[in-house]
Amino acid sequence: MKTATFEHGTVTGYKYRGCKCLACCDAYATYQRTRYRKRAYGTWQPLVDATPAREHLEALHARGMSWEQMARVSGVLVEELRRLRMPLGSKPRTERIRPERAELLLSIRFDPSPGTPKGLVPSVGTARRLQALRAIGWPLSILAERSGVARHTLAMVTTRQRAVQDATRVAVAELYDDLSDQDPRRHGVPAESVRRAVAWAAQQGWAAPNCWLSSNIDGPDAKPGLPEGRRYSTPSAGDRRQAIIEDTAELARHGCTRQVIADRLGIQWEAVQRAHQRAGVPVPAILNAGSVAA
Numbered sequence: 001m002k003t004a005t006f007e008h009g010t011v012t013g014y015k016y017r018g019c020k021c022l023a024c025c026d027a028y029a030t031y032q033r034t035r036y037r038k039r040a041y042g043t044w045q046p047l048v049d050a051t052p053a054r055e056h057l058e059a060l061h062a063r064g065m066s067w068e069q070m071a072r073v074s075g076v077l078v079e080e081l082r083r084l085r086m087p088l089g090s091k092p093r094t095e096r097i098r099p100e101r102a103e104l105l106l107s108i109r110f111d112p113s114p115g116t117p118k119g120l121v122p123s124v125g126t127a128r129r130l131q132a133l134r135a136i137g138w139p140l141s142i143l144a145e146r147s148g149v150a151r152h153t154l155a156m157v158t159t160r161q162r163a164v165q166d167a168t169r170v171a172v173a174e175l176y177d178d179l180s181d182q183d184p185r186r187h188g189v190p191a192e193s194v195r196r197a198v199a200w201a202a203q204q205g206w207a208a209p210n211c212w213l214s215s216n217i218d219g220p221d222a223k224p225g226l227p228e229g230r231r232y233s234t235p236s237a238g239d240r241r242q243a244i245i246e247d248t249a250e251l252a253r254h255g256c257t258r259q260v261i262a263d264r265l266g267i268q269w270e271a272v273q274r275a276h277q278r279a280g281v282p283v284p285a286i287l288n289a290g291s292v293a294a
Contacts, residue, residue, distance in 0.1 A: 008021055008023045010103065011031045013027070015177075037247070039233075046178070048096060049095070050084055050094050052106065054084045071167065073108055074104055075167050075170055077168070077171060079148060079150075080148040084105075098174070122163060123157050124220055125217050126157055129180075130158045131201065131206035131207070132207060132208055133175070133209070134200065134206060135202070135209075136183075136231055137184045137195070137197045137198045138179060138197060139184075139193045140154055140155060142189060146175055146179070147171045147174075209231075210231055211225055211227050211228075240275070241275040241279050244267070244271075245275060245281050247265060248284065249284055252284040252286055257287075
């Protein structure tokens with residue numbers, strides 16, 4: 001069976017195709033650094049317009065490739081593909097998707113052959129990720145809504161199912177990557193729902209994500225360790241200041257003006273100056289002159 005092609009040196013190769021070559025690892029590391037910095041600035045926008053991916057899939061379908069075939073080739077749940085085209089039940093049509101998901105869908109090439117469904121994979125890592133998210137307060141209903149995987153499927157995987165479809169594994173891994181350091185209450189989840197999820201996970205003995213930082217969460221014989229660092233990643237004022245200082249120095253080295261730097265960071269120049277003053281770090285001398293070319 002043909003599979004969706006991908007370029008090395010991309011997030012798609014690392015996250016969805018399991019490629020661990022140096023180029024794909026570097027691309028993913030760069031993506032993670034960018035995500036951290038944008039979260040610190042409050043400018044993280046992880047979704048893009050789904051229209052190009054939708055039009056590509058509809059063109060493939062018009063040529064005779066079924067939605068099931070596209071799901072098998074890409075490893076994406078067929079329900080997720082169909083929601084790009086139209087609402088499903090009470091769920092509206094998907095209008096925005098993750099950039100790497102869009103890249104993956106756009107990489108699908110026409111293949112009229114029926115193909116063979118993907119086999120099952122061990123569920124141990126998927127189950128642990130779901131358990132860990134429950135342990136920090138994410139209700140199962142929210143996880144189902146965000147992942148596009150049916151609630152009863154997630155419930156089965158969390159407690160007793162020993163194998164899962166590869167598409168489910170990918171969906172949960174992506175979900176975990178997004179939410180494993182996030183406080184559900186900051187995303188609109190009621191405090192009581194968070195409390196119930198945490199209490200249930202504690203009753204089951206499930207480990208939180210920060211207990212898996214030094215252990216292989218996918219390893220069959222791996223055990224969670226003691227909690228490391230904060231349960232939730234809420235950048236401190238010091239973290240934000242340091243990010244501003246580092247980025248200002250880097251942009252100044254590339255000849256950017258004050259205004260360009262402020263625009264690139266998404267803040268006012270006065271805020272850049274305050275960050276340096278509070279950290280006791282001088283603004284790069286070349287910027288004090290105010291005559292740097294953009």
